[in-house]
Amino acid sequence: MTDQPYTADPPELRRSLSVLDGVAVAASSTAATTSIGIGLGVTAGVVGLHLPAIMLLAFLPVLGIAGAYSRLNRVEPNAGNGYVWVGRSLNPWLGFMVGWVNIVATVAFLAYTTAVTGSAMLQLAGEAGVHRVGGLALDPGSTAQTTAVGIVVLVAVTLTAVTGIRTAARLQTGLLVFEYVVLLGFCGYGIVTGPHAFSLSWFDPFAIPSATALAQGMLLSVFCYWGFEAAFSVNEEVRDPRDASRAGLITLVTMLGLFLLGSVAFQRVLSEKELAGHGAEGLAFFGDRLAAQPWAALPLVALMFSAVASLQAGVIPTARGMFAMSRDRTLGPVWSRVSARYGTPAAGTLLIGALAAAVAGLALVIPRLADMIMATVNAVGIVVALSYALTALAAAARFRSLLREDWRQGVRAVVLPALSALALLGLGGYLGWSFYTSTDHFEVSADNGWFLLTTPLAMIASGFVAAGWAKYVRRSPYFRTGEGTDADAPQLLTTSN
Numbered sequence: 001m002t003d004q005p006y007t008a009d010p011p012e013l014r015r016s017l018s019v020l021d022g023v024a025v026a027a028s029s030t031a032a033t034t035s036i037g038i039g040l041g042v043t044a045g046v047v048g049l050h051l052p053a054i055m056l057l058a059f060l061p062v063l064g065i066a067g068a069y070s071r072l073n074r075v076e077p078n079a080g081n082g083y084v085w086v087g088r089s090l091n092p093w094l095g096f097m098v099g100w101v102n103i104v105a106t107v108a109f110l111a112y113t114t115a116v117t118g119s120a121m122l123q124l125a126g127e128a129g130v131h132r133v134g135g136l137a138l139d140p141g142s143t144a145q146t147t148a149v150g151i152v153v154l155v156a157v158t159l160t161a162v163t164g165i166r167t168a169a170r171l172q173t174g175l176l177v178f179e180y181v182v183l184l185g186f187c188g189y190g191i192v193t194g195p196h197a198f199s200l201s202w203f204d205p206f207a208i209p210s211a212t213a214l215a216q217g218m219l220l221s222v223f224c225y226w227g228f229e230a231a232f233s234v235n236e237e238v239r240d241p242r243d244a245s246r247a248g249l250i251t252l253v254t255m256l257g258l259f260l261l262g263s264v265a266f267q268r269v270l271s272e273k274e275l276a277g278h279g280a281e282g283l284a285f286f287g288d289r290l291a292a293q294p295w296a297a298l299p300l301v302a303l304m305f306s307a308v309a310s311l312q313a314g315v316i317p318t319a320r321g322m323f324a325m326s327r328d329r330t331l332g333p334v335w336s337r338v339s340a341r342y343g344t345p346a347a348g349t350l351l352i353g354a355l356a357a358a359v360a361g362l363a364l365v366i367p368r369l370a371d372m373i374m375a376t377v378n379a380v381g382i383v384v385a386l387s388y389a390l391t392a393l394a395a396a397a398r399f400r401s402l403l404r405e406d407w408r409q410g411v412r413a414v415v416l417p418a419l420s421a422l423a424l425l426g427l428g429g430y431l432g433w434s435f436y437t438s439t440d441h442f443e444v445s446a447d448n449g450w451f452l453l454t455t456p457l458a459m460i461a462s463g464f465v466a467a468g469w470a471k472y473v474r475r476s477p478y479f480r481t482g483e484g485t486d487a488d489a490p491q492l493l494t495t496s497n
Helices: 020-029 032-047 049-077 082-089 092-127 143-162 163-194 210-227 239-268 272-277 279-292 295-327 346-365 369-396 407-437 451-471
Strands: none
Touching: 020 346, 032 049, 032 163, 032 210, 032 239, 032 272, 032 279, 032 295, 032 369, 049 210, 049 239, 049 272, 049 369, 049 407, 082 092, 082 295, 082 369, 092 143, 092 295, 092 369, 092 451, 143 295, 143 346, 163 239, 163 279, 163 295, 210 239, 210 369, 210 407, 239 279, 279 295, 295 346, 369 407, 369 451, 407 451
């Protein structure tokens, strides 16, 4: 594989994707089956039997964020999306921070999903009667075993991503069809036959136990929606950049429907204790309650497919975001080398996979998989909320003139993104304060507030260090203009947006 060298005017990625390919990438990145199978149990441990309420409530600010992404993408399609948009409209340091926290959050997510993939495979082995390999008893709740198995899968999907996003999109489309058929079938059957009575209180956000539970539940739910913007990270490879906006919005609305269906079905079938107590094995337990083997294994197979697809979908947009940052010399030249054979940032894609594998190895300090999942999801939820909020504020700043020219357009382009941003910043700040005041000592544990707060703070602090290096050592022009090297944006649309 021969890579073209870094230049000031690098070659473009190949434009070959349709809107359906974009949906496949974004939906795989959002990973509805994984979010339902694992995220619902984690969230239920915080908000109890109010999963539909928290999913609906979290959708509102995320919808405002999606509108900001879509509008910004119309006037400036860019693989760096938030990194370029925030740097141009607000401040280059904040723009770099958006790019950086998305990178570290995705690497952390890939590490967590690597373990989830391994857990699903070990659970399937158990269902097939394989409980030992040699003298080793297989344990789907062991971080060490699940990580080892998952890293093998991570290597395979990274190599597939190198060959081209169209190949990856086709694979993900096939996996998604199977996942959704199984998910819709089992959740629909669970809603009809579940032993627990349906209650409208499930949709009542005022019945959530406390303000802290509401804030944490909201950010956990935002984490579940996280990934729809992957469609905007490949907008330099779609045939029409507007297709990226359509793909992102289609994915987001689809996720809302699936999350509501899944949350109602889980609460019809499982008790609150069962919901919160099974962690990474929640979907398998749900399947066992509804069907006998081998049919009961289908949700577990769907979870495995979802995890595999989200691994690949996580690698793809991250490599392209770093591609955009490298073009501005905020990151090293290796990230912007495009494979002459595949037309992809191949070296960067391989490095992302390697970094994720390394972080997955570091996660072994948390021996229980359920604890590792809780710690990762909380940390990623906070930094994703920060990234979303800054991007929405960039949209509000960029289109503020619409408030004077067309108040209806101004409300959609300025007011709604700004309100969404303030909501997410407020939730993140409140949750951080709750973590800080919840304990008086530090320990590596998923129920230690200082540990849960330290992880996202370390992600953010490392971004300022990397930004300083890019500005003062690499002397990136990005910090003078906030614009990407390919940011030749047309005039803002003030009448037809």
